[in-house]
Amino acid sequence: MASIKLRGDTSGELVIEAPAVAGTNTLTLPASTSTLATTAQTEAIYNSLGVRNLIINGDMKIAQRGTSTTGITGSGIYLIDRFNISGNGYGTFTMSQDTDVPSGQGFSNSLKLDCTTANASLSASNHMVIVQRIEGQNLQHLKFGTSSAEKLTVSFWVKSNKTGTYTNEFYATDGPRHINKEFTINSADTWEKKIIIVDGDTSGVINNDNGSGLEWLIWLAAGTDFTSGTLQTSWDTANNTDRASSSNVNLADSTSNYINITGVQLEVGDTATPFEHRPYDMELQRCWRYFYKYPGNPNIHGCLYSSGKYIGHIWFPTTMRTAPTVSNLTGNYNTIENIGVSQMYLMRLADNSYLSTYSADAEL
């Protein structure tokens, strides 16, 4: 195998090496002054194509459950699709789909949390997080649990009156394992873009299933149960005391406090590319996999099944993550049966069977 070696004027060498195969191979350079792309640059271009944002509804435009909910105090609360508020003892908040957005970025909505009852003295277990959980089977290309584990980059826009330190966490549910990084809101009432880059996890495997594989969280308040250790800034087994910074703000300490977030993008690699603005219908359909609300017009009617029994065969608009919980039911029915990932039966022991509304919830 022959090669040509060019020695630099001061230091360094460039080696051009012929392949160890027969035949003539031609490498044509550009007919102008230019620079060859590095592997990292090529990967950045590659990653900028297609559906690269692992976060669903990162621009907060889908809100099937409504545009505002008051009196938030606990866990598992959804308003804007796929984004969950969890915790306890964080006072009371109103969550809304807001139209306050960073200018010039193409966003129409943000998620807003507004404190309406304060808790300035968090007890040890009190905390508040915003979280999105991602299915494990959508994360296999991260190659976690191998030496080729990919870096992750999350970027988002944030605005709050409450300046100071917050904590970004990635929590791999199957370990569980986690990695945590502080970030700072520097200027009050000003939209700021945050970019956080973390290594891939070479030890922890993400199961290839429809369960939660990775959670992205921002800690908005944290009692000492979550801050008394040392913030875990490299991947390791999850330990509650290492989850939030000891300097983490308490967003619940005043009824003047609020936070807006939008443009959340999680992508493979160490480069934050511009936000991927996906079409409304595409994003809505992705949200439907986890939650679907039938809008209520027209009614869904049943028909005769057997003597005195009526059935309505109802298909969901997309295959859901798992057989969903069915609620918010209005209409004439006795039971909802045979609930699967694609369909369910409305059953009634009389005629005029129908549903006007229902919700199917398969959230993580």
Added chain:
Amino acid sequence: MIYTYKKIISVMTDEVSTTSIKRLEDGAFIPFDLANTDYQKYLEDVANGAIVEEAE
């Protein structure tokens, strides 16, 4: 919070359902699917002494 649940009689089979349960606080029908987080909560609640009413 521990919820209250009720078994349901299947209209199709006239038997107590072996595939879902009703949560009384909001009337939700919860399928017996281990990947469903409400079913996971049901199992947790039952382990913690939740009331499961018999079907009528």
